[in-house]
Amino acid sequence: MSDGTTRRLDLKGITKAFPGVLANDDVSFSVAPGEIHALLGENGAGKSTLVKMIYGIMQPDAGEIRFDGELVHVASPKAARAMGVGMVFQHFSLFEPMTVLENIALGLDEAISYADLEARIRQVLKTYNLSLDPHRTVATLSVGERQRIEIVRALLLEPRLLIMDEPTSVLTPQEVAQLFDTLRALAARGCSILYISHKLHEIVELCHSATILRGGRVVAECDPRAESSRSMAEMMIGGALKEIEKAADRSFGVERFIVGGLSLEADDAFGTSLKDISFSVRAGEIFGVAGVAGNGQNELMLALSGERSVESAGAICIDGNPVGTLDAEKRRRYGLCAVPEERNGHGAVPGFSLSDNAILTARTRKNMVRLGVIDAGVAESYTNEVIGGFAVKTTGAKAPASSLSGGNLQKFIMGREIMQAPDVLVVSQPTWGVDAGAAAAIHQELVDLAARGSAIVVISQDLDELMAISDTMAVMNEGKLSRTLAVGEASVDEIGLLMGGVHGDPDATADYTGATHAA
């Protein structure tokens, strides 16, 4: 941190309006050289819009951006990079069949030879103590390594401000620790970092200062080291955060959902095959499946929901009925409902009305069809029940799904499945991209559904989420599922190791394993 006379980045009165919304309203804050500054806010608070303006993807309607004291007009990302601003996006833009080196070369504004580029990459890797093989094909890399490519790509430009958008959402705890080391080293060399995240404990651990946005406005500035996760969460949502209410004396009933020896070939070259997966979930139990993305969770979700059927009917049983060979609709008749990770185009059809989206999965269990003809009245009244029951903010059952915000659509989808009173519910990333308020509501609904005697499977990459709501959990790694752990007994470190430790760095894993053995 410097004395702060010349701020690295200084925003004054930034305002940006879209048709119908004021995404940023008079936003002002500044970042000192070498400072790690958190930008916090719920979904739709205006974080992305603000960052896009700093990186030149959009231009503000009003206000000024100063960089190192100089008033700038950031016309494009290219201009931003030339100025010394780098950005690592939440979603990577990498070509899987190409090598690390080729991918980095593609993203550069200048043309330099592969040999020179490789030398520079190795220099950056050495400086920041990162491990990455420039000649590996991206498809063979873990998510953490892929993110490293994006970071190296940004570091090659020797940025003076690095923007990180939700960088840890796909990393194991060990990978997160490594990333933080890199970021701290970077900050120590004078690079400012604008860190966007909703994981508050990380911000407490990493950041020097934080700006909190709500509804497009700055509502607070704070020093995260002096705050708790809870106090920042409450500033973010502008109210008290509700705790999940879980009965302390809850007990589990019979095994309702039994998966035994489930194997499934991946259906494309970059998928992961499932290998001999077995677990069981009792009535009233929430079973969490942790793991780093791309270790077979998508395939597991498809196999459990019935979107892909498996060869052996007995590999999946609901209350004793073998359903492995049945499609999603027939499994619903046996009481299995599911919520996939992706909302748009999978959990819901964006162009369809909410009512039509209710027909998509609730038509059988809610008797919306008579002799092949859809009863639109029944569908609409069920849709209204879901909207009311789950406090979905919308203009009504006829509103297209695409008109809902991510969190509201997720509430609608969860509500649509939960209100069908499923015996077994399988959900993937239930609170992905959902604001804290909606996430808390969704978690509570899952806990309540379990309390009513359903068996629930939650597949999530968010360990905090699984630790908070599940009773038992297992970890997926390379298509295999670990033994089941009771949540009270499992430590984050142990789960992190089951996730595959530090991906792509066997030494670190070995060190770590050694350390735990020693301890």
Added chain:
Amino acid sequence: MRLELVKRKQPSRPMLYLTPVFSVLLTMVVGATIFSLLGYDGPGAVWNIFFVPALDPNKWQDLGIKAAPLILIAIGLSVGFRANVWNIGAEGQYVIGGLAGTGVALATWQMEGWWILPLMCLAGVAGGMLYAAIPAFLKTKLNVNEILTSLMLTYVSVQLLYYLMRGPWKDPEGFNFPQSRMFTDSQMLPEIGNTFVHYGVPIAFIVALLAWFILSKTVFGFEIRVVGAAPNAARYGGFNRTRTIWTSLLAAGGLAGFAGILEAAGPYGQMVPQFPTGYGFTAIIVAFLGRLHPVGIMLAAIILAISYVGGEIAQSSIGLPNAASGLFQAMMLFFLLATDILVNYRVRFSGVRSGGAA
């Protein structure tokens, strides 16, 4: 200065219905200009092609007869198009349907009975379905693009027609002309009252209304829409894409085959090498101009029928070439697709900009 297309958040609904009308109007204006520049009476051509058939009650029966096969085929195609199944080979399915029905007619020659005509129709539907089953099989088993297979099979069907007309099915009493025997009374569609409109015309309109009910009110119609809009959501909802590809191709093939036999047993009264007149291709224009909606398709089919009948009038009255009506039809599709872009996107002129957006 640069031209950019920016996606609209939500396309305007009225515009979605108005653009087909705009595209017809644009076709008239541009058509008149082109033919004037070519030295014809341009406004006269447009008048003859678009207005004379619509305003002259003597031509209305003709319009119905031309619209009927277009409606049937376009309804079938619209089912597939909604589900993103691109059957471009309705012309071939129409020809095979006509041939299958003709086969029954030739087999029942010199027989009489009420059952002959329904049997011919059944054969026509089955023939079209079987022919559409080839691209369906190739698509679902081997993932072969149905656009290519269905289109190429059209040319196969035409060769089969030529072979049958010049060989096995040639009328033995036909002075060696390459055409089949004339159908008998039991094999021909009766005409309504004292008009020359055959029963295929009301049947086509009834089929369109049935299709409207099925597509908008039933689970099957819902399935077609979901598979087209979001294949992953369809699978999640328990719908099977393979089944949808099969049903939509079979529906399109069956209706095209039905249209084929209605034409053969109606206006033609026999099978001739000139049987494929492009209804199967024109129906693609009808389906899109009608916004894949059965009611829209009925209206669009009438407009295209007008251009067919008007094209013939313009040939004799102002000496327009035979290809003129095809040109006008193509322009309609062209302008529809062009105006559709403007419905879905906004044109923005961006000023001086260094570099592009990431």
